[in-house]
Amino acid sequence: MSNEPEEPRRKMVKPPTGGNLSGRAKGHTAVKTAKQRTQSSAKWLERQLNDPFVQRAKAEGWRSRAAFKLEEIDDRFHILKRGVRVIDLGCAPGGWVQMAKSRGAAHVVGVDLLPVDPIPGAEMIEADFTDPAIGPRLMEMMGGKPDVVLSDLAHNTVGHRQTDHLKIMGLLELAGDFACDNLKPGGTFIAKAFQGGETEHLLLKLKLAFNDVKHFKPKSSRADSSEIYIVAQGFKG
Template sequence: MNDTPDNERRRMVKPPTSGKAAGRGIGHTKLKTAKDRTTSSQKWLERQLNDPYVAQAKAEGWRSRAAFKLMEIDDRFHVLKRGNRIVDLGCAPGGWVQVALKRGAAFVAGVDLLPVDPIPGAELLQADFTDPAVSRQLMDLMHGAPDVILSDLAHNTVGHKQTDHLKIMGLLEMASDFALDNLKPGGAFVAKAFQGGETEHLLLKLKLSFDTVKHFKPKSSRADSSEIYIVALGYKGQ
């Protein structure tokens, strides 16, 4: 779950104080210098400087603007419940882990290919969850089936639309398989997907396994992004 390029990421150390969405009305800020930066890096930095959710996340101590996406999902679907044990796939830099704990999770196990600074109440692994040994390690940390599995996974794009789509769909399929193999009956699964993706087969599989399956696009998701979230509630068990 990484909203920023690895070389541009910044850690937040101030503890969160609020769960409200970011405010509006911030004036446009331009980069002071573009020295030694690629065009894409310049665009990303300028977008970050002018994104009200980025500013609000920094002010409140959330590690990424993605925290607001999970808060909106939870406000709408009540996914996170006090005492839940949660697995977060693709957890870097830790915004969703922070939200889950803030909203009452008893324990969160997170995994990402990137390193994540420690968060009290969570066990964070730098590893590939698609490795069967890592999946077993995650479940060992849980000491039982998790109540919720979260996935904000996204592949690094290569610029070739078909290749990128196949990689994204592959991650989504693997995350859903992990959820179906490990969730507690009655549990919930939340995963990033993309509009226009060939998700019909996956949605059918989830609808057979959950009481309710919905699409949701948070307001904090950038308007020009095709990302949406699949929210599956009431796991029926294997």
């Protein structure tokens, strides 16, 4: 398994337009006053403002810095070929949807707990992916088996290590099951996971279901984050 990131192929691509830059529900984002702000949130804000990926996303019109993670994954693994059909789990504010479209995806279907402003050529619903009715609904919207299932699902952490871990693993397992139940043979599953997470069970399942399963840490994924991506290619069907 290799997680050595390569220098990304820099393409002057323009993200599909539609909606505001944040892609979240339109309106005002409240920022606490300096007095109210805790030291850690002030640090977070400082890091956001000085983050080159945040600056690039803003300058180029990507809705999230997360878009560059998918860009790096695709530069390395060449997944988003022209005409592919993609399902994106946890798609708000829409950075991955934009990236998939800009790289030639024919159709993207997405789901998130949060509303996402429209993106041409994509269809996104506001729903909880853990609701058993949502998987079939996404498949109905796709109108056939997808070539790629993406999952950047991440819940709001509660700060309790074990609870957070269980939640993360629950979402990841569900996404993996969804991919294995629905992908087209030869298809690809990409999912956010966490280093140190007990992913052995899922990895075992993926290794049986796919020809090639790798881990990848994009440069745009913060070094101090335990986040890592699973890239499973060649779904056996």
